[in-house]
């Protein structure tokens with residue numbers, strides 16, 4: 001199979017935080033072997049409120065080094081965990097059942113979402129010395145307030161389970177599911193091993209692969225991640241999310 005220029009692979013590491021420094025290191029090592037610097041880092045400014053990224057710290061300088069090496073930097077929530085009181089029961093259930101309460105941006109008002117986006121963006125941009133490339137909500141869950149806030153902020157890129165879009169322009173940039181692995185329960189772990197090979201064969205233009213720190217603790221998941229990436233780069237070009245805007 002040959003590489004098709006209009007078929008791309010978008011790889012990302014979620015939950016980049018000082019809390020998961022060694023896990024993120026293992027994931028970067030694994031992914032870079034397949035995609036080089038075509039890799040998006042989803043950075044959490046203060047994971048669960050007790051793992052802040054501190055300007056001038058060793059972790060902050062590592063973020064800057066990754067950005068300088070050409071890795072994309074996305075803001076990934078602020079605290080990641082969902083502290084909001086959801087007014088709608090359906091939202092509350094969705095947040096709890098699907099994500100173990102990690103859907104921080106599902107229940108936020110426009111004002112609160114705007115504040116967290118502005119604070120997080122400023123922190124990361126000060127650390128890396130350039131603009132962030134986009135925003136991804138924790139657990140890919142966006143409430144109405146979050147959608148409004150991203151538009152207000154002119155955020156270049158955002159994504160959920162099913163698509164990538166530009167809040168700034170309103171354009172849809174890519175459609176199709178993201179491959180991800182789950183390790184929280186044995187059932188989920190097993191099902192993600194079944195789903196990954198199916199999704200990676202889909203004839204969609206942009207194949208997205210998202211990995212999480214806990215994946216690195218399970219050799220069987222790390223093998224599946226590597227197999228998926230190896231198969232994908234046989235006929236896809238590793239790309240940056242920003243390439244979707246230029247296309």
Ligand SMILES: [Zn+2]
Nearest residue numbers: 014015138139
């Ligand atoms: Zn996350």
